[in-house]
Amino acid sequence: MNPFPVVLSAPSGGGKTTVTKLLMGRRAGLGYSVSCTTRMPRPGEVDGVDYHFLTDEEFLERHDKGEFAESALVHGKRYGTLKSSVQAVLDAGHHVMMDIDVQGAAQFAAAYPHAVLVFLLPPSVDVLVERLMARQTEDRQALLTRLKSAHMELHEVDRYHYVVVNDELEAAVERVGAIIDAEERKRERVRGLDAQLAGLIGRLEQEIQSFTKP
Numbered sequence: 001m002n003p004f005p006v007v008l009s010a011p012s013g014g015g016k017t018t019v020t021k022l023l024m025g026r027r028a029g030l031g032y033s034v035s036c037t038t039r040m041p042r043p044g045e046v047d048g049v050d051y052h053f054l055t056d057e058e059f060l061e062r063h064d065k066g067e068f069a070e071s072a073l074v075h076g077k078r079y080g081t082l083k084s085s086v087q088a089v090l091d092a093g094h095h096v097m098m099d100i101d102v103q104g105a106a107q108f109a110a111a112y113p114h115a116v117l118v119f120l121l122p123p124s125v126d127v128l129v130e131r132l133m134a135r136q137t138e139d140r141q142a143l144l145t146r147l148k149s150a151h152m153e154l155h156e157v158d159r160y161h162y163v164v165v166n167d168e169l170e171a172a173v174e175r176v177g178a179i180i181d182a183e184e185r186k187r188e189r190v191r192g193l194d195a196q197l198a199g200l201i202g203r204l205e206q207e208i209q210s211f212t213k214p
């Protein structure tokens with residue numbers, strides 16, 4: 001089976017980081033593409049694990065060198081996926097889990113047409129606001145920015161192949177897992193299918209012949 005990128009987008013507070021982490025803990029064959037950002041680390045975030053935290057200058061230098069598969073300005077900060085991160089995971093034979101915003105997802109899908117795009121929908125605006133408030137890492141202005149972004153992002157859902165409502169965490173993780181299961185079985189992704197089919201057809205023809213012999 002050929003590994004593929006799985007792009008997970010959701011409004012901030014939509015739970016995509018939690019869903020991604022849980023899924024990766026449970027399922028073999030998944031790798032994570034660590035993004036670059038110019039925002040400050042939140043408490044507990046580790047450089048190189050959660051993000052590569054870069055200065056604006058470092059980010060722009062890497063951008064100009066063509067190192068990003070996609071990049072976007074989100075809530076006034078730069079975010080980007082390194083081509084090398086994606087390739088390293090694919091080369092290891094794993095699907096690449098990516099947590100990126102809607103602008104980045106569109107760019108990425110254009111460059112990697114075999115990517116699977118999944119949008120995680122919050123069950124309600126109340127839940128979304130609750131989740132953002134529970135983080136307690138944002139001031140009021142930052143919260144408002146994230147709500148405005150969520151409003152814009154909901155208009156982009158038709159770019160995605162799948163939609164998963166994150167009403168209950170366990171169920172959402174299972175649904176994303178089921179999408180990966182189904183995608184792995186897409187005919188065009190199955191490695192060696194032509195040879196396998198040719199073998200079956202050839203063998204079947206022999207069998208048919210032996211039956212038609214007197």
Ligand code: 5GP
Nearest residue numbers: 035036071072074079080081099100101104
């Ligand atoms: P946060 O700062 O809360 O970790 O992420 C803010 C937003 O940036 C989220 O919507 C997240 O999906 C998005 N994001 C994270 N990494 C990337 C990336 O590499 N590229 C793009 N385009 N968006 C990203």
